[in-house]
Amino acid sequence: MNKKWMRKEGQKWIADNIISEDQLDLILARYPDSEDKGKVTGVLPILASVLIGIGILSFIASNWGEISPIARLSLLIVFMLGFYYSGERYLKAGQRSLGTSLNLLGIITFGASIILLGQTFNLNAVDARLFVFWSLPAIFYLFRDRHKLYFFLIGLLTVGGQLYSISEFQSFSYLLCILFIIAVGGFVFLYPSTLKSWIFTIGLSTQVLMFITVKDINLLWFFLFGFALFTSSLWVEKRVFKQPFNRLGTLIGFGFAYGLYFLLTNEFSSDFELPNPYLFIPVLVVLFALSVVRKRQENLYMHAWELLIFMPFFYLVKVTEPLIVGIVYLIIMFVYSGFKLAEGYRNESRSQINFGIVLFLLVCLMGYFNLAWSFMPKSIFFLLGGVLLFILNVFLQRKKKQILKNGGPHHD
């Protein structure tokens, strides 16, 4: 917090007789300056060490050819140990960010060493093993120091390594996935934080998506994963996982409704493939049952509409026209975003209302674009679309203001 700002604001409070001069001083004393200073000076060593690291690496790289393999190896080891040693020294001296960034450089040097040695010795990677070894020291430091930079590095190494494995070798690395779940998931489990649990959820979903893509499994199984994520948000005991699981699961479900609507209402629906129903449906039924049971337990029966988005309407193409199924999806999305909005109004929660408004406007715009595009003159089409959106937005915002004024704003 900015102390100058606090003092200025405090003067107004004194003028309005909310607090006295002494009380302001007491309040100000509660927030020492040091934190602010620490932030600025904390960034500088990180920046400095990154620059030094780049300088060293580019110097080695430019003279790489003349150095014998054994000398290269020793040089890399010396640098790595140097980074770890000085990192440890600074950590002990209480310089957390400098020490951490030096350790980070050590880990990066370790990975770079493996790559450079591989090139020197013409060892070709055949899988993502490199990234598994690379993330091990980062995991050690993460659980020892619990610094978020290690957390981000591991996320980057595991998910990035997976991406590399998929694009380079067309194979999914189970080892990296397990490592990701244990290190990243385990850390969030032990030391909860909202941002980190989001990173975990997004990373996990990305890997599942990669798995489904590389194994050539029907993409609709990812839809089921979204449902599973949503269901586990109801069952999971740890609060920190609840929100990201719920939101991302919902988003996946909504994304599929969105995509299916476009796919089914357009020409290219002929090659639309369905997953094997004998496997798909039972899993879906189990998930459905689990969510309903939980909703009942928690007495959240009112929110049964949330499950609407996860119903497998796409199987209807077996019995009716794809166009009709597409329209069903449009209706579902309308109903869903309407309910979401209504829930936000009922809870008087600003973030829920905003989320609902965005969803609702998105669906309106999409339906309008897809249905009216072909039979309207283009200028009228855009004009009408803009006006429609504008009116809707004004209406929804006014309603939001009314609601929030009545009950006073609630922050989530």
Add this chain to the structure above:
Amino acid sequence: MIKKRGWMIAALLQVLFLIFIAGSYYSIDYFGKEIKIKTVPVDPRDLLYGDYVTLRYDISTAPLKSYKGDAAELDRGNHKTYVVLQPNKEGYYVVKNVYSEKPDVTKNQVVLTAKAEKVWGQNSFDQIQLTYGFERYYVQENTGKELEQQAKDMDVIISVAPWGAHKIVELNP
């Protein structure tokens, strides 16, 4: 004590790991068996990526009928297989058979692991593409061009250790 010195143990393990990589490379020199294989022309635009040369070998493809296992396993890429090589009359090692389980071999044969995938051959879907892991040869920057000219037709000496590790010993035009 252990908590305080933990970072040293971690750093030591990393150093050992790096030395292990180098050591396993050098130990191939002592324990490995050298085999000679022939390169085949590569699609030129694939040949050079910055500072390494892409090599393709005579043994990079094999007829599907040489696979002793369920051919359906090869529909998806990246199936791990064991390739038995045997020298021909001119002294070049060529593919004898490809197995899905590790086979026993005679003295003059060599086993390499490879990732196999079924690909289109000359006229039908009957070839296996084998990737061994020595398809890239790293060279000093900007020297790849010269090698590129010769890469069509070279003898490559590869040393294979009893535990399956391998390295390129030399490239002979």
